Amino acid sequence: MRYLTIALAKGRMAKKSMELFEQIGLSCEEMKDEKTRKLIFVNEDLKIRFFLAKANDVPTYVEYGAADIGIVGKDTILEEGRNLYEVLDLGIGKCRMCVCGPESARVFLKNHEMMRVATKYPHIAKDYFYNIKHQTVEFIKLNGSIELAPIVGLSEVIVDIVETGSTLRENGLVVLEEICNLSARMVVNQVSMKMENERITKIISDMRALLQSR
Numbered sequence: 682m683r684y685l686t687i688a689l690a691k692g693r694m695a696k697k698s699m700e701l702f703e704q705i706g707l708s709c710e711e712m713k714d715e716k717t718r719k720l721i722f723v724n725e726d727l728k729i730r731f732f733l734a735k736a737n738d739v740p741t742y743v744e745y746g747a748a749d750i751g752i753v754g755k756d757t758i759l760e761e762g763r764n765l766y767e768v769l770d771l772g773i774g775k776c777r778m779c780v781c782g783p784e785s786a787r788v789f790l791k792n793h794e795m796m797r798v799a800t801k802y803p804h805i806a807k808d809y810f811y812n813i814k815h816q817t818v819e820f821i822k823l824n825g826s827i828e829l830a831p832i833v834g835l836s837e838v839i840v841d842i843v844e845t846g847s848t849l850r851e852n853g854l855v856v857l858e859e860i861c862n863l864s865a866r867m868v869v870n871q872v873s874m875k876m877e878n879e880r881i882t883k884i885i886s887d888m889r890a891l892l893q894s895r
């Protein structure tokens with residue numbers, strides 16, 4: 682039997698998604714060692730391996746078939762626009778993609794004025810402003826701490842993830858518009874879905890049953 686390879690997005694969601702896999706019987710002892718620098722974890726009995734990758738790279742590994750299955754945020758799936766099957770909402774890491782800024786920036790949105798939008802998600806931001814709002818704006822790509830941009834005058838607004846809203850609150854910013862809801866999703870390589878249909882379908886249905894029982 683060939684190994685089934687599962688890619689998990691590093692960070693906040695990795696632990697929770699591993700716990701879900703454990704509960705459907707796909708565990709990996711060596712992954713629990715938090716000090717390990719190992720990149721790939723194998724369960725020889727089940728012929729399954731897990732690896733952790735940067736969230737943005739998970740859809741790439743899955744599209745090319747280097748991973749059969751991936752667990753990654755909907756934000757990353759939308760931003761990367763890869764060819765893959767999105768098969769399940771894991772209901773973890775729930776948050777929203779929003780246009781945020783100081784209350785004073787609301788008028789720019791309302792009047793469709795030219796403004797600058799800072800974001801880590803240029804594709805999502807462009808799709809929203811061009812295709813949904815039909816508003817011409819300038820985009821500035823940033824890589825983190827996006828909330829800084831309107832504070833120091835780099836942009837009027839930002840497009841970013843809001844989870845609890847505390848980053849916004851503590852920096853005098855508000856949600857101006859909501860773009861979409863986000864959460865962790867299971868994605869599957871399109872060829873693997875055919876070649877390993879039985880094993881992958883079982884994982885999907887076990888996971889679905891687990892989520893429904895919670």
Ligand code: PRP
Pocket residue numbers: 801824825826827828841842843844845846847848849
């Ligand atoms: C994310 C996001 C916000 C924050 C939202 O950033 O970009 O900054 O979390 O969470 P909250 O609504 O609960 O405050 P993250 O911490 O992932 O790091 P980054 O700023 O480097 O993107």
